[in-house]
Amino acid sequence: MDSLRTARARLKSAQRVVVLTGAGISKPSGIPTFRDAAGLWKDFDPEEYATPQAYARNPQKVWEWYAWRYKNVMQAQPNRAHALLVELEEQKGEGFLLVTQNVDGLHPRAGSKRLVELHGNIARGRCETCQERFPLPDPAHFTPPPTCPACGARGRPDVVWFGELLPPGAFERAERAFAQAEVALVIGTSAEVEPAASLGRIAHLSGAYLIEINPEPTPLTRLADCALPIGAVEGMEALLG
Template sequence: MERLEEARERLKAAQRVAVLTGAGISKPSGIPTFRDVEGLWRDFNPLDYATPEAYARDPQRVWEWYAWRIAKVREARPNPAHRALARLEKEVLGRGGAFLLVTQNVDGLHARAGSRNLVELHGNLLRARCEACGHRFSLPDPFTPPPFCPLCGHRARPDVVWFGEFLPEGAWERAERAFLEADLALVVGTSAEVEPAASLGRIAYASGAYLVEVNPEPTPLTPLAHLALRQGAVEGMAALLGPHLDTKGEAW
């Protein structure tokens, strides 16, 4: 309890806050995770759907899988943990501080919840990227896979980062800088196993930040955390931001 109170006080006073989120924060919204017992990789081999080679072999098959995932994302709604982070951003910026939310998720729920200082490390399911000219565009609702570029007419691919690909230009540099400079780092709903994102918590810790982890299971980051809440994202954020939550679980 003392550590939780200390974390709350440090969060209230922090001037530079960096947050990393993973699939666990979107699970309460109905978005499947990847690596737990009910995750996507239980039933689907990532080598068949999430690599450049898989797309080159059978782009229609890959697009049909992504269309299924996109439909799930469009049905989902941001949950109280997403909204809490959006309001935390406003709180920190309102007192003249700096805030950055870095997410490994591709579902767009943070933006829909109101987060603005946001880096989507792995792209966004609701966008496509032209294979020829590189133009990024939002996918219409509904759409028939595969989509085609509105500028040049060439086929487009999902605007996500597949295994073996580089992160979006500038995304890692922005994320790394925020965690290097943070006085408080918050890591929510991630296994801390997928690099390079998994290193962000360690970077913040090594730079002297107060480190908080929210995850129902221990992760490689747990031994470093000043506070590790063994809870799901919604429950953990409610515990951390308890003084700022109303009875409906809404932040502030």
């Protein structure tokens, strides 16, 4: 496996760079991950809060849980890893794309522009009738459920639940960028949730230089040209600091 020095050099010289982020990049901001020992799914059953069936059974229960998460997320701030990805985007320009599985909105709040949010954004609602997407009110003044500003119907959280399709065109854009990349950087994800988990493999099979930053080994680790077994902030500082 290549050295950190080689990975830094490859990242610096590449013109086409893609990044995939998961919950691990937001953990230093105080947002819990889903599957580790202190993750959300330890205390909350996803079948009760994160499926279309759960919402159909009890939309108020689901909305109150998302309103609680929304309030916590908006109290969190982007961390150094988010900021370094903004700097990397500024360096690479049109050749850069950031794909995130996170719904916390920390990447756009940090300043990321070339961004695909595969699983939506917890700070938005989506109309159940006309599908209009709209920002939620400030958490301090938000009583769920929200009302669509376009047609007045009830809105649901604008996130992708288990069993739902990704937003139209989102994965296709991500897949195309990973297939064309010179360097692919995968940060803070278990590489187990499809279809996002396949993006690193697509880049590897297409000849990209693959860098992984994750404290624990993942199914992608053995394919990585450089695997850094550290947290997102430490990893990004090692690559770009």
